[in-house]
Amino acid sequence: xxxxxxxxxxxxxxxxxxxxxxxxxxxxxxxxxxxxxxxxxxxxxxxxxxxxxxxxxxxxxxxxxxxxxxxxxxxxxxxxxxxxxxxxxxxxxxxxxxxxxxxxxxxxxxxxxxxxxxxxxxxxxxxxxxxxxxxxxxxxxxxxxxxxxxxxxxxxx
Numbered sequence: 001x002x003x004x005x006x007x008x009x010x011x012x013x014x015x016x017x018x019x020x021x022x023x024x025x026x027x028x029x030x031x032x033x034x035x036x037x038x039x040x041x042x043x044x045x046x047x048x049x050x051x052x053x054x055x056x057x058x059x060x061x062x063x064x065x066x067x068x069x070x071x072x073x074x075x076x077x078x079x080x081x082x083x084x085x086x087x088x089x090x091x092x093x094x095x096x097x098x099x100x101x102x103x104x105x106x107x108x109x110x111x112x113x114x115x116x117x118x119x120x121x122x123x124x125x126x127x128x129x130x131x132x133x134x135x136x137x138x139x140x141x142x143x144x145x146x147x148x149x150x151x152x153x154x155x156x157x
Contacts, residue, residue, distance in 0.1 A: 003102030003115065011099040017067060019093055021060045022112050025071040026086040029056035030079045054082050057120050069114040077109055085110035 007014045028034055034053045054073035059066050073082035089105040089112060097103025102115035113119065 001104050001106075002097040002100040005101040007099050007101055014062070014067075015094070015098055017060055017062060018069075018097075018114055019090065021058060021067055021069045022071060022086075022090050022093070022114065025056040025058050025069050025112075026083065026090065028058065029054055029071050029073065029086070030083050035079060054079070059118075065116055066118075067114060067116060068118050068120065069112065070120050071110070071112045073110040074108075082110060086112065 034056065054075060054077065055071070057068070057070045059068045061067075071086055073085055077085065085107060089107055089110060092105050093103070096105055097114075102113070102117075104111060104113035
């Protein structure tokens with residue numbers, strides 16, 4: 001899927017910058033820092049204390065405008081499989097979205113999106129350690145809920 005509007009100006013440079021942003025976000029989404037540094041995470045009350053994010057957002061300045069991007073994998077994937085999946089769909093960029101102001105590729109296990117407008121909050125605090133989790137025990141549901149500072153400030157919980 002793509003934004004129907006074409007890019008004005010140097011389309012080769014725009015495509016190169018888009019690809020660079022998506023690959024940078026892939027590295028961020030699959031980094032140890034973004035995934036609590038390890039796959040095996042401690043548990044409290046039967047719930048994992050941390051989680052694999054396999055998700056990243058970011059932006060890149062392009063002279064007078066900004067390019068916004070997001071990559072994501074389903075949490076059932078290992079980090080290695082997420083990398084493979086994202087590489088596979090990012091390779092589709094030239095055939096799906098070349099010279100377009102925005103685009104996305106969806107697969108069953110991963111996806112990416114980029115646009116020249118902000119379509120998602122780019123909370124850098126989600127991507128940088130140390131993670132600060134607030135643990136709430138909901139007596140009614142008898143389960144733990146984990147929130148980051150970004151969750152609290154963005155009202156996404």
